[in-house]
Amino acid sequence: MRRRYYDYLVEFRGYFEGTGLTKSQLESVLIFEWMITGCLQMDPDVPVEEAWSILLGYDNPILKCTDNLEIVHRLRVLFRDIRTSGKWNYIIQDYTSIDSQYLLYAQNNGVWIKRVPQLFSHRERWYMDRLSSPIPVKIKEINFASKGSFTYERWISSNTTRSFEGVIPWQQVQSSTLPSYREKRRIERKLGMNTIHENLKEVSATADKLGQTQDKTLNIPSRLVRLAHDTDKAFRYEGIQHIVGGLGSGKTKFMLDETIRLVKEDGLRIGFIEGSVAQVLNRVEQLKRADLKAVPIIGKSNRSLYEQQLLSSRQHQIDDLTDWGSKIGEGLEHVSTTCYIHALAGDEDASNDYPCRRIKQNGESKCCPFSSQCGIYQDYAMLADAEVWVTTSPGVLKTRLPIFIDSLERSVYEAMYDLLDVIFVDEADEVQKQFDSAFINEYPLFGHGGQLFESLYKESMNKTLGEYELFSGDYDVDSWNHYMSLMERVTRAGIYDKLLKTPRLQQYIRRVMIRLTTLTYKISHACSVDDQHQDEVFQNLSSYLGSPLDHSIAASVEKLMDARSHSEKRLILDTVLTEINGAFRSNVDRDLWYDILEFYLYLVRADYCIREIKNIYPIIQAKLQLTSELYQQLTVNEDMRPFIKEAMTGALTGYSYDVRDGDTIGTFKIVEYTGVGRLLLQDWHQVYDYSDSKKGPALVLLSGTSLAPGSAHYHVDIEPQWLLERDIKTPVIEQQYWPAFHDDPDEALSISGIRDQDQRDRNLRIMMTKLLAKVEHEIREWKHHGSSRRILIIVNSYDDVETIGEVLQRESRWKGRYKLLNRQMDSGDEAMYSRSNIESFHLEGAELLVTPLMSINRGYNILDKQQGSLFGSVFFLIRPYPVPHDMGYLVQMIHAKHAGFVEEIRSENLSYAKALNALRWKSNKHFHYLYERPDYWKHLSETEREMVAWYTFVPVWQLIGRLIRNGSPARVFYCDAKFIKAPRQEDTDQSMLGYWKKIMLKHSDKKGFVSLYTAFIESIQQIRGVEIE
Helix, strand or coil, X not given: CECCXXXXXXXXXXXXXXXXXXXXXXXXXXXXXXXXXXXXXXXXXXXXXXXXXXXXXXXXXXXXXXXXXXXXXHHXXXXXXXXXXXXXXXXXXXXXXXXXXXXXXXXXXXXXXXXCCCCCCCHHHHHHHHHCCCCCECCCCCCECCCEEEEEEEECCCCCEEEEEEEECCCCCCCCCCCCCCCCCCCEEECCCCCCCHHHHHHHHHHHHHCCCCCHHHHCCCEEEECCCCCCCEEECCCEEXXXXXCCCCHHHHHHHHHHHHHHCCCCCEEEEECCHHHHHHHHHHHHHCCCCEEECCCCCCHHHHHHHHHHHHHHHCCCHHHHXXXXXXXXXXXXXXXXXXXXXCCCCCCCCCCCCCEEECCEEEECXXXXXXXXXXCHHHCCCCCEEEEEHHHHHHCECCCCCCCCCCEHHHHHHHHCCEEEECCHHHHHHHHHHCCEEEEEEECCCCCXXXXXXXHHHHHHCCCHHXXXXXXXXXXXXXXXXXXXXXXXXXXXXXXXXXXXXXXXXXXXXXXXXXXXXXXXXXXXXXXHHHHHHHHHHHHHHHCCCCCCCHHHHHHHHHCCCHHHHHHHHHHXXXXXXXXXXXXXXXHHHHHHHHHHHHHHHHHHHHHHHHHHHHHHHHHHCCCXXXXXXXXXXXXXXXXXXXXXXXXXXXXXXXXXXXXXXXXXXXXXXXXXXXXXXXXXXXXXXXXXXXXXXXXXXXXXXXXXXXXXXXXXXCCCCEEEECCCCCCCEEEEECCCECCCCCCECCCCXXXXXXXXXXXXXXXXXXXXXXXXXXXXXXXXXXXXXXXXXXECCHHXXXXXXXXXXXXXXXXXXXEEEECCCCCCCCCEEEHHHHHHHHHCCCCEEEEEHHHCCCCCCCECCCCCECEEEEEXXXXXXXXCCCXXXXXXXXXXXXXXXXXXXXXXXXXXXXXXXXXXXXXXHHHHHHHXXXXXXXXXXXXXXXXXXXXXXXXXXXXXXXXXXXXXXXXEEECCHHHCCCCCCXXXXXXXXXXXXXXXXXXXXXXXXXXXXXXXXXXXXXXXXCCCC
């Protein structure tokens, strides 16, 4: 981890011995002067009061000039804990209260002037010397446990720990740790090169020997074509390269072939980002067959599940135990959960709780001496010598390398930047989505002793209680304890006191997303007589929401928590209503809205405390040495914090409340949006360039759907420079609208958009029953054409799968002929089929598979024995549509506005805090609009319909892609009436299928676009009943 300002404080204080300045005052001096010295070097006209705004990660539109970005990026590293205007304003106030003889800067009529201080007069040079080179990392000493007795503790319940003990019989020799950096090598690839490396041919040959399905198209050459108007005929591994290629264009072959060349011929180190752990294991196996040293990076969580999935996916290859080594291939060791310390201590129920750094010998904490051999870290120990690293997006962003593997304790994201030459990102649009989602977190917050807040409260209070000499006058510790105490009081005497006495309120808030801005709007509506009055009440409540501790009604909230009787609380709430100039509408349930208002007042205060606690946490963790392993939610992105662009809205939170069956009271989870993940992906090749003066790897993005103009969710906002092509026949797709009818022959059955769950399930059963004859016909048709291709039934969820299963179970002629996709490894029901086995479906006798859309739409090659697509026909019983109020969906919509908002702010000549506040205001306004607007298709604008059309089209097209592998033909049936149903008084071109046709034809004059979607463009124009002007 890089040093922060706090790590320089001891040296700095040494220059002020005998002055009587407190530790807290000197901390303010160091922060203010170092920040301002750096800022003035960047821009002599920087507004001092707005200096904090440069720390939020944005160069544009915040900075006026970008000549000294090295200084700005290093300030972000040093002052990652000073990211709010409130903290910065306190530092300014504290600084100006100190005797000016000790200060480098003084204020004169509102203008900051540099002066020569009496002590430490060369401090400006001291500051700049440290900003002129990369901020060094903190190197920790590694102490491994030795031969002999040991103990460790772990939590066995929310409030109870247990001690385990054992004896280490010998001390294992440790592997060497990773180097700090490797110089990058830049290689060119001539565009005419169209051969296949010999090692790649071995990949298919070895798979055949093992009896595993392998894509034969790996042996078909592909070519790279430049899309940009450029005379350069070479593909250079430098910067960021965006390659698009349609289905069957050879993206996998390209990545494998290029990796083999770059490693074998040029000595480069390569990285792969895959969509799932299963794909990571498959990729590693391919690379090892090509004689490459490939190592997977798989985190500690869910390894047991991955182990089960791997065994399940390979079970068809094993006839008896003697086949284990020869046929199952590699992979099992990569998902092992073996922990030697658990075994030596007899700890059989530890699950994912590994005591790697909590081993105690003679009262001292030690690291595990078996880290290079254990199931968890044996692969990590081989990273130093590995030629290829393979991992997932969560592996990149959520995994920190342990100190005994990497003395710098880097995130995998940073380690790949430092140590690799090229990173291939497969399915780049999906990875972009995963990077965005990585900064939308949900975790248990408060409600019982083992939750995040309660655990932090107990540990931090134990650390500070009675330690007056250490922490007296420390602003951070004082603030931490202040907000912790406020939070404890408002949860105990406010929120939970209210919920325990008001069961109806519990039901009202249970299992819904509570967004405080939305609740503010609802309360202002209930407490006003008309729209104009509502605006006034909303503004008054919003003022409280922004500053609940300083607002005029803060005293009333204190009284509410002290009040003991119902009548006393009502009188106080009436006072609050008067202060916000509110009055209940005559048609509302007053008792309920009194309860909601009281709960709102408490939750706003709790939310404010949590935000302050989160802001202070990183520096408190350093000062108090809190047990960070317990609080991964707050520390997982700490190393990357200076390089993450803060959420465009500012930190955005929501809350959910749930009560487990049998409990009388529940717990609260927090859902928070904290950063713009996709920009971390797009900047990966250069993100540490300015701060560390180190060049990054070449980043190669590949996908068949990352060119999606108008899509907020799938379009990668980097113009594709290259097109991957192959000389193969375009597959033939036959698409039809195939509705089902029940009582009304003029009214086709709809599934999507039916809010009544019973009615929806009924329609789904009827539709499936009506379609069975057509499904039988499709099976016969494929057999008539000489192939036994299977049929897919596509629904929305696993619950829908079970509903369809009820229909098929009643039909005796379908017994043994269908499978229902299931998340479980072994459900005990012969009709259920594990998703992890999907690529082996050709070994099943079933002719029909029922599956949710999103379960198999990407990353799977579901082939028959002749290497054609196994499934030939697909019936879409549902029209996909965004889930209302889904945070991931909404955040991606905001991120798609980033470039446009930046341009708008630039055109308004705003900078620093004004620019940042403008970005937040625009983003929050757009988020509120998206959150509150009716999400029905008929209410959407043209642009919004196009965006939703892309959101629904891409997963459908990805699934169709499973049917047309290697040129196989396919038949596609859209059965939900909503596919073709347009809003009233609008033509069919305004339906979902109509918009798919529109977005295809709109871009049909662009070579790259046509190459990606040719088969669909040709086919969609043949659907009867879907016309566009």
